[in-house]
Amino acid sequence: MxxxxxxxxxxxxxxxxxxxxxxxxxxxxxxxxxxxxxxxxxxxxxxxxxxxxxxxxxxxxxxxxxxxxxxxxxxxxxxEARTPVKTINLGRRAEPLCTxxxxxxxxxxxxxxxxxxxxxxxxxxxxxxxxxxxxxxxxxxxxxxxxxxxxxxxxxxxxxxxxxxxxxxxxDHIGRALMVDLPVDPSATDEFSNQRYRFDFNCLNNGLSGYSWSFPCLIDERPHLNLGIYQYRDRRFAQRCTPGLFEELRKAFPVVADRAPTQLALKAFPIRAFDGxxxxxxxxxxxxxxxxxxxxxxxxxxxxxxxxxxxxxxxxxxxxxxxxxxxxxxxxxxxxxxxxxxxxxLGFAARRFYGPRHRLYFRLVALSRTAQRLGVDWYNGADGADRMSIAQVVVRWVSGALRPGGAS
Ligand SMILES: Cc1cc2nc3c(=O)[nH]c(=O)nc-3n(C[C@H](O)[C@H](O)[C@H](O)COP(=O)(O)OP(=O)(O)OC[C@H]3O[C@@H](n4cnc5c(N)ncnc54)[C@H](O)[C@@H]3O)c2cc1C
The missing domain is CATH 3.50.50.60 (FAD/NAD(P)-binding domain)
Incomplete structure (x- = not known):
């Protein structure tokens, strides 16, 4: 009993x-x-x-x-973020962007x-x-x-x-993500040698509202890449079509396409998106x-x-x-x-960056290094940056853009 x-x-x-x-x-x-x-x-x-x-x-x-x-x-x-407009390099930071x-x-x-x-x-x-x-x-x-x-x-x-x-x-607010872990030689892999992660938003060109990623990671202490693709679905914007997630991931990161199917243990899982x-x-x-x-x-x-x-x-x-x-x-x-x-x-941003006018929004981001840095800091919540009001963000953006090297 x-x-x-x-x-x-x-x-x-x-x-x-x-x-x-x-x-x-x-x-x-x-x-x-x-x-x-x-x-x-x-x-x-x-x-x-x-x-x-x-x-x-x-x-x-x-x-x-x-x-x-x-x-x-x-x-x-x-x-690095490859977007439908241009590739944006986030620039090296003193503190980790991600662990x-x-x-x-x-x-x-x-x-x-x-x-x-x-x-x-x-x-x-x-x-x-x-x-x-x-x-x-x-x-x-x-x-x-x-x-x-x-x-x-x-x-x-x-x-x-x-x-x-x-x-x-x-x-109606469920995202889905698919991922795979691949063993790599760290000395021949940008993510390890340059300690960076990579994102690719070009699946937007093919009607998929999301992005692909490539993260360096250790599995049983052995270097791997974790590669995956995320798709966000929201009833407020229609999907133009839903191409295969795996096809888009292969296009974004050819290292996936190069592997034999037996090496590709793909795993998928839903992610519930916040709805206010x-x-x-x-x-x-x-x-x-x-x-x-x-x-x-x-x-x-x-x-x-x-x-x-x-x-x-x-x-x-x-x-x-x-x-x-x-x-x-x-x-x-x-x-x-x-x-x-x-x-x-973030829901507001998702509807802009993944909506039909996404190129406009990526173009705006590509305009200014200061905006990129502020956006990443806000997203990462570093030092309470995500608690800033819109007015504080605008002030920081303007003062950063006026500094030499602020705009890209
Ligand atoms: C492919 C993919 C990549 C992701 N990458 C990232 C990332 O890099 N960074 C990030 O921050 N987030 C990432 N996420 C999202 C992240 O995984 C989740 O948001 C996070 O796990 C949420 O934590 P949680 O505790 O709410 O849920 P979970 O981690 O899902 O934990 C829920 C727990 O409940 C248990 N459970 C479920 N049903 C039952 C039941 N009926 N009875 C008893 N137990 C049950 C499960 O076994 C589980 O242990 C990713 C998601 C996916 C799918």
Whole structure:
């Protein structure tokens, strides 16, 4: 007979969003140790289809949480973006633009840290259904029923919590991504010798709203390229056609085309894009990470998983202290707070850069090095750059452009 368990907080899914929620909450309230459980269908270290690129904001949040990167990571300091208008070189930076990890190791490290702080992790526990009862949440799993005062939906793009408690899974804001890892000789590979990542937006010429990427990474300490392609779909702009993702990836990075089909273990996975019209809380449930929706422009989700975890932990703490408005305020913060505003702006940018007039927008970006630098800093959230108001961005842009070498 499977055991039934009761906790204060149940977290559905032990990826970065669920584990960050637990870590933020337990660091703030150590007395909750043993009263928070995560239900995870896999066992860490579990495979996860992801390029593993951590933007500086994510790295800073991990430092704040006291979580080190145990597994070997590759840092990139430079970048290239091929666009339908011209190739933009981002220029070498003193600080990393991105830190590339392997998700199996990274997530396992987060899980160890959360358990050290008092999270109870139930692995090999698949959630089958979630329902709200009079004064508690019941989560039915392959290991029996678990009960919580509240539940956090951190179970990814196809979230069971979202499906059962938030009126189903809408599919009109789903991105999809396909990737492959290829072993390479680092001395003959630009991404390693120049410590840079590469993006290619030319699939836009063929009607695909997204981009391809090439990241250097280490798998079992051996140099590889992680190559992939992301497509964003939004009901607000029609797709002209949907060519094969793999065909477009091959065109962008011939290294893929050169490999024998047996070397190409392609993996694909959906990414839910943030929609500011969604709801992210009921009176007993919160959504975080991919279950809530992440960056529509690039499909970056780890930094948002961590930031959602921060907000969710704050709401849970206040709710457990008896604040009846804590979850409503979470919903508001998700939509109108700094993270929600950034995600809305990324949605706005995605509709411009992937829409029918994309050449115009790429041309504007190509005009100014200062704009490029500001855009990358804002995107990366380095030193709080993503908290700047539009007015502050304009002032910085103008003053940068007036400096010698500001415009390209
Ligand atoms: C190809 C690809 C490349 C990407 N590259 C990047 C990148 O470079 N940088 C970046 O920031 N983001 C990237 N992303 C996005 C990133 O992977 C996600 O945004 C991120 O993993 C979200 O974290 P999460 O915790 O919300 O969800 P997940 O990491 O998906 O974790 C959800 C957890 O819930 C568990 N789960 C799901 N259903 C159930 C169930 N029924 N019962 C129990 N457990 C369940 C899963 O096993 C999983 O452990 C990429 C995505 C893809 C598809």
């Amino acid at each position: 499977a055991a039934s368990r009761t906790y204060d907080v149940l977290i559905a899914g032990a990826g970065p969003a669920g584990l960050a929620t637990a870590l933020f909450l337990l660091r703030e309230r150590p007395a909750l140790a043993g009263r928070i459980a995560a239900l995870e269908k896999a066992c860490h270290p579990r495979p996860k289809i992801c390029a593993g690129g951590l933007i500086p904001k994510a790295v800073a949040t991990l430092k704040e949480l006291g979580v080190g990167l145990d597994a070997p990571a590759v840092e990139v300091f430079d970048g 590339i990890v392997r998700r199996d190791q990274f997530d396992a490290g987060l899980a160890r840290a959360a358990c050290r702080h008092g999270l109870t992790l139930h692995e090999a526990t698949s959630i089958l259904g979630v329902r709200a009862e009079a004064d508690r949440i019941c989560v039915e799993t392959t290991q029996g029923c678990f009960y919580g005062k509240v539940v956090v939906g951190a179970d990814g793009s196809a979230s069971r919590v979202r499906r059962d408690l938030f009126g189903g899974l809408r599919k 019209n969604d709801h992210f809380a009921t009176d007993r449930a919160l959504l975080v990470g991919d279950a809530a929706g992440v960056d529509p422009l690039m499909g970056e989700g780890i930094s948002y998983a961590l930031e959602h975890g921060r907000l969710a932990a704050e709401a849970l703490r206040r709710s457990l202290d008896g604040d009846p408005d804590a979850f409503a305020q979470y919903d508001d913060a998700m939509r109108r707070g700094a993270v929600g505003v950034k995600l809305r702006r």
